[in-house]
Amino acid sequence: MSKRLRSSEVCADCSGPDPSWASVNRGTFICDECCSVHRSLGRHISQVRHLKHTPWPPTLLQMVETLYNNGANSIWEHSLLDPTSIMSGRRKANPQDKVHPNKAEFIRAKYQMLAFVHRLPCRDDDSVTAKDLSKQLHSSVRTGNLETCLRLLSLGAQANFFHPEKGNTPLHVASKAGQILQAELLAVYGADPGTQDSSGKTPVDYARQGGHHELAERLVEIQYELTDRLAFYLCGRKPDHKNGQHFIIPQMADSLDLSELAKAAKKKLQSLSNHLFEELAMDVYDEVDRRETDAVWLATQNHSTLVTETTVVPFLPVNPEYSSTRNQGRQKLARFNAHEFATLVIDILSDAKRRQQGSPLSSSKDNVELILKTISNQHSVESQDNDQPDYDSVASDEDTDPEATASKAHRQKASRLEKQNSTPESDYDNTPNDRDLDDMGSSRKGRQRSSVWQSDSSGPDTAEPHVAPSPILPSTEDVIRKTEQITKNIQELLRAAQENKHDSYIPCSERIHVAVTEMAALFPKKPKSDMVRTSLRLLTSSAYRLQSECKKTLPGDPGPPTDIQLVTQQVIQCAYDIAKAAKQLVTITTKENNN
Numbered sequence: 001m002s003k004r005l006r007s008s009e010v011c012a013d014c015s016g017p018d019p020s021w022a023s024v025n026r027g028t029f030i031c032d033e034c035c036s037v038h039r040s041l042g043r044h045i046s047q048v049r050h051l052k053h054t055p056w057p058p059t060l061l062q063m064v065e066t067l068y069n070n071g072a073n074s075i076w077e078h079s080l081l082d083p084t085s086i087m088s089g090r091r092k093a094n095p096q097d098k099v100h101p102n103k104a105e106f107i108r109a110k111y112q113m114l115a116f117v118h119r120l121p122c123r124d125d126d127s128v129t130a131k132d133l134s135k136q137l138h139s140s141v142r143t144g145n146l147e148t149c150l151r152l153l154s155l156g157a158q159a160n161f162f163h164p165e166k167g168n169t170p171l172h173v174a175s176k177a178g179q180i181l182q183a184e185l186l187a188v189y190g191a192d193p194g195t196q197d198s199s200g201k202t203p204v205d206y207a208r209q210g211g212h213h214e215l216a217e218r219l220v221e222i223q224y225e226l227t228d229r230l231a232f233y234l235c236g237r238k239p240d241h242k243n244g245q246h247f248i249i250p251q252m253a254d255s256l257d258l259s260e261l262a263k264a265a266k267k268k269l270q271s272l273s274n275h276l277f278e279e280l281a282m283d284v285y286d287e288v289d290r291r292e293t294d295a296v297w298l299a300t301q302n303h304s305t306l307v308t309e310t311t312v313v314p315f316l317p318v319n320p321e322y323s324s325t326r327n328q329g330r331q332k333l334a335r336f337n338a339h340e341f342a343t344l345v346i347d348i349l350s351d352a353k354r355r356q357q358g359s360p361l362s363s364s365k366d367n368v369e370l371i372l373k374t375i376s377n378q379h380s381v382e383s384q385d386n387d388q389p390d391y392d393s394v395a396s397d398e399d400t401d402p403e404a405t406a407s408k409a410h411r412q413k414a415s416r417l418e419k420q421n422s423t424p425e426s427d428y429d430n431t432p433n434d435r436d437l438d439d440m441g442s443s444r445k446g447r448q449r450s451s452v453w454q455s456d457s458s459g460p461d462t463a464e465p466h467v468a469p470s471p472i473l474p475s476t477e478d479v480i481r482k483t484e485q486i487t488k489n490i491q492e493l494l495r496a497a498q499e500n501k502h503d504s505y506i507p508c509s510e511r512i513h514v515a516v517t518e519m520a521a522l523f524p525k526k527p528k529s530d531m532v533r534t535s536l537r538l539l540t541s542s543a544y545r546l547q548s549e550c551k552k553t554l555p556g557d558p559g560p561p562t563d564i565q566l567v568t569q570q571v572i573q574c575a576y577d578i579a580k581a582a583k584q585l586v587t588i589t590t591k592e593n594n595n
Helices: 032-040 058-069 081-089 099-112 128-138 146-155 172-175 182-188 203-209 215-222 226-237 260-270 274-300 303-307 324-335 338-357 366-377 383-387 406-419 448-455 476-498 502-521 530-553 564-594
Strands: 020-024 027-031 048-050
Touching: 020 032, 020 058, 027 032, 027 058, 032 099, 032 274, 048 274, 058 146, 058 182, 128 146, 146 182, 172 182, 172 203, 172 215, 182 215, 203 215, 215 226, 226 274, 226 338, 226 564, 260 303, 260 338, 274 324, 274 338, 274 476, 274 564, 338 564, 383 564, 476 502, 476 564, 502 530, 502 564, 530 564
Parallel strands: none
Antiparallel strands: 020 027, 020 048
């Protein structure tokens, strides 16, 4: 999306010039530094998109622009506009403030604590309730006044409120009135386009009935937003909803993970109740958003900033509305490497389609219990898995049967990392093979990809077993210099990915590999620090994986046809892994050398 910002636009949080990101649900534009804080808060607080390098539905961008231009930021800074607020010590951040703690503390107070939002007076005889606010929202959405509706939503109005007297929701009202931007705002706050009113009609029905065809088509897109986003993440295509195609199920460029663990995981996912399946799908959607945003972040930052504290959001931030076990499972999604995560996404897309079409499953609960036992027996540390389940969900009435733990299967792929990566004698420069692990995933056994590793140029020579562990680390300056070279090369690769210059992948990956080898050579063969070994192992294994992924773009490769979009996504993930490992090494050496 080509979006040229006007020079008059400033960051909503620090007033810095030329903001390049938007917070969709807050209706604001923000700068890079403030965006780094927004990203760390999580999508439940702020949904960020890059204004130029992220695909935008036109009316969604128009909605955010309208809110920004009509002063939506004053909703979140209401009390700061009061001249007496200076007396209380409250102050808006400015561009010269440090990100941490100054900007970060202000942004958390503003959006997480809602410290500056106008509080309605509550009296015992005339308290303003969420129901009252929701009724006001219900009547306001028939007009084009977006900021009024955002203000009501900020105070607690419910986007899916079903009006008892009117028999419909705010989205029905907005659709009947043809208010497409109001529909966008309501959808951002969770309004469901598939909800029926008291006469059985959906908002889509009312939009079509009123001749609002663009709105009707957009509501259908919103209805399938989750599965559309997952498909687009893997293959760069979306279904043709106008012609009744509502799902795309991408196929892997190489063979699917056919291990027994993967088969069992898929069966268990199919056996989930609809409630739990929806939770898992939403968690994976959030992880897709995190990975895509990180890829855009890497591609748009000056390479020297990649080694700063604003670089990476390593896993999904905690959502306090979810149980601790669900939050743990969400965070472990970050450990899936590109291939494993793609397998999970395809499983979810396939099952979403099956569930919508009402196809029955042949497996019974007894089979699910058997699969659970089979998978748990494959893990050596039984007590660790039993004490801390890798994935659970918010407790509900549906959680009393064996299905409640079924989605644990995919997470157990990741949990093996902690057990196998803790082997003290494994050096960072072991030759990658079937047993090799990287920090983003699990054992490669059964993934039908060992031939890729062995047919490529072999990995670094394995360190001599008698080499003693060394506590000596290189200087911080040397590590930063090599990291900047790596990240500069990564930027070049990511630009090639954005511009679909697939023939540039191999030369870019080779330059990255050279820079990674030079970086690794700074460190002793057998570092004493476990953290250094783990980061170096991630750095080197990801560089080899990147080369093997890039080679899939060569023409004439035997086997199934290459899905270039899926390869590109895996290339981006490998590049992210390398940048993450390099940053970890900068952080570790800085800390150790300062001690």
